[in-house]
Amino acid sequence: MEESAATYDPTRYQRPSVTVDVVIFTLINQELHVLLVQRRHWPFEGYWAIPGGFINMDESLVESARRELAEETGVRDVYLEQLYTFGEVGRDPRSRVISVAYIALISADAQKIRASDESTDVRWFPVSALPEQLAFDHDQILAYAISRLRSKLEYTTLAFQLLPELFSILELKHIYEQILGEELDKGNFYRKIKESGLLEETQLTREGRGRPTRLWRFRRERAGEKQFVFRWREDRLSR
Amino acid sequence: MEESAATYDPTRYQRPSVTVDVVIFTLINQELHVLLVQRRHWPFEGYWAIPGGFINMDESLVESARRELAEETGVRDVYLEQLYTFGEVGRDPRSRVISVAYIALISADAQKIRASDESTDVRWFPVSALPEQLAFDHDQILAYAISRLRSKLEYTTLAFQLLPELFSILELKHIYEQILGEELDKGNFYRKIKESGLLEETQLTREGRGRPTRLWRFRRERAGEKQFVFRWREDRLSR
DNA sequence: CTATCATAGTGTAGAAGTAACACTATCATG
């Protein structure tokens, strides 16, 4: 961008392609899942891949991610966050492709809307049972996405993006356990989440086998103020 | 990247340009500085900008950042980290340009090697006294770089990259204070850094006006193990 | 050659936060 006008000649400059890939997470039956698509053509024919595609010249990167997401899942208005940009030279055998990866978190109740789920080449995979080897460098992208999710959970309110409008505290705890891959103490969890002031109590409850659950709502307006909600000990985070 | 071979046609596809911009930090007189270049040509003629340039087709993104860095400062073997990718549609008036931004940390003693410092259009600015308005969206990039630096300081060993081979503990404390923009307690800092096991004591000292300082060396081999070195309280981090 | 100054580095007590686990509460069902 700092090239002088003299040396800058768009017609001569060889350009890479730019794609946006979106790692889409959701909870299904309280378990963390990722959406993958199966490739029909060369290269990596038959392999599972992270959904994505080339950007249009008139849309920003997020817009592009949002479009991909809508095309693949029919879901709108979700949490999107840029993950990383992957640009190794040989990562796509066809040509030089630079991929800007995004993470999307879809709340559990939004899943009804998703469209292409039934088709044989789009599927939700539990993160605990992913395909052996993904197309391109998508193993790496996915691994990085999961690790980012894990570490951001500690100091952001991002877990709420995965929940429906109303939820119980133990459901929230379950998400944390899913993503962190470890059990948390019930009592301590209650205390922390209540002290955080991030939840708004409702008068609603949900009946089940035992004592009915109080339902809570996430206070989006507080999400910005309170950045550091959970701070587990070092040893807990370092796996 | 998930386009089928049928729909993918590199010759028809309109492509954005991709640049790599590098926000280069260093310490000069114990103060955090950033390297900026002054633009000679349209657009943003005369404005200061973050150094960067178009990527070559045969180099990866980091390689590209490394090349830019070497060209601007003559410095090699430094810490580089990808920051974010900026891709708004109108950010460069010439054409669609996507910029992958990197952060580089240069250790204080490496500065001797830097080359283009004297030239009028390349200069180190203290982060406390930056130019009013930078070219393109570089204000935004720079602000983000500083905030990233600040937050990563808490849980990584990245501050050491700014120091020379040998340094005193109080110099290290000074870096933290520079980047965090806040004073830290001397005693507590000593304790934390020593307990971390990240430093190796040397027999060397440096004499000054008062009691001579013991000099320490950073144990690079430990940098990986210990991820979470400093954990300041919430309220300290949230400014 | 000793007092003083300047900076280096250590000790410690009270406050705050954390982990573990026992305990109580409230509903459905038989």
Add this chain to the structure above:
DNA sequence: CATGATAGTGTTACTTCTACACTATGATAG
């Protein structure tokens, strides 16, 4: 109305953090 099941609270020992007072070591001045 007892039992089972899940929801939610209390308590205590322990760890970590903060603030601040304290000691250490060399240079320099008189």
